[in-house]
Amino acid sequence: MTHAPRQLAAARGLGKFYGPRLVFKDVQFTLTAGQCLLLAGPNGAGKSTLLKVLAGLIPADAGTCEVQVGHDRLGFLGHVTCIYPQLSGLENLRFWAKVHGLPLDDDALRQRLAAVHLADAADDRAGTYSRGMAQRLNLARVFLNAPDLLLLDEPGTGLDAASSALLTKTIRQARERGAGVIWISHHLERDLPEADAVLALSGRGAPAYHGPASGYTPEACTC
């Protein structure tokens, strides 16, 4: 007997206005464990706004949004790096581990830093990190509590080719253990093969496309 995969997030008729401006409407999707939904669309189409609605940071103006994952099992990566520049990389991670109530000692935290290629900079102040290093520290923070649902807003920002490959590998590993991923990307050629489904926002109301990733062609999209 097989069990249906656990539903992690669902949106039905979701809509959002900024003042009189319609950002998106009629957004519908379901995300189950292990799935990856790629959010596509031009700048200003409302991709980041949709992610914030899903995270509960801002309310939706229409429709319903059900996220079956609590904050303790949610990993959110936004446009900011969420680091304390005056603290070292290790101290940053130690703080976030305590905030999440994770019993990780310094050796375990150093391993997490090594996994994002920051072993040599673990004791350096995070303020001295480059943008890419800060983003890798941010990734280590997001994956610290092995989240069940990952909301990633352009996670590849500032990363070089090797770090981007590391990011892809980490997301793949998270999906293998059952995490669901909603991922905003502007590098569709690179990231599309990782996705199960695509939701393309048009910036003009209803989504331009929602369906399997295999059937999505950015050129055919009117957005």
Place this chain on the structure above:
Amino acid sequence: MLRAALIIAHKDLRLLVGRSSGLVQAVLLGLVLLFLFSLSQAPGQRLPAQSAAAVFWMASLFCEILVVNALFFVEESQGARLALTLSPMPLQAIWLGKALASLVLLLLAQCLFLPASVAFLGQSFSGDVWPALAMVLLADWGLVALGALLGALSQGQAARESLLSVVLFPLLLPLLLAAVRGMTQALGGPPEPLENWFMTAGAFDLMFTAAALFLFPYVYGGDA
């Protein structure tokens, strides 16, 4: 919630004391204020105890404002607020952590302001010190409780948030009046019963704490 608040407070104290970011300016501002008031007196002249107490609390208030601004700025500079608000800890724990860190820093600053008041304002602790110390603790909690709420407000960019700060600021006046009365006695001012002032300070402490616990999630939660 207390455990989470202590984690926040510990991190903030590390940032502000260990790395001296923000604390030095806050203490210097208070000390400069005390020194400037000393210049208003003729050589050998002694400021009345009540005036000296008022100057001491003004220095404490301005110091507190800079401290809470620094405490909340550390969450804004690289967007750590976003991760904090999405963490499993209750949002009130952030307020409590900031208030506790702020209390420690304010008490540290006041440890410098007290001898500076003696040196610059020609005061001596010839009165009853213990009630004054109790009043300092009561008044400090009220300052940091409301200060941590105002600090969260001050990080917003919308005009309504600035307006709220202006509206809430006068709420501190009764607490400061009670604090000045307590300190006046310690500095050898005319004795008077302080029971009513203690009750006033206690009542405002409770009110500020309750208001902060209720309002902080609305002020600090949501889109960072």
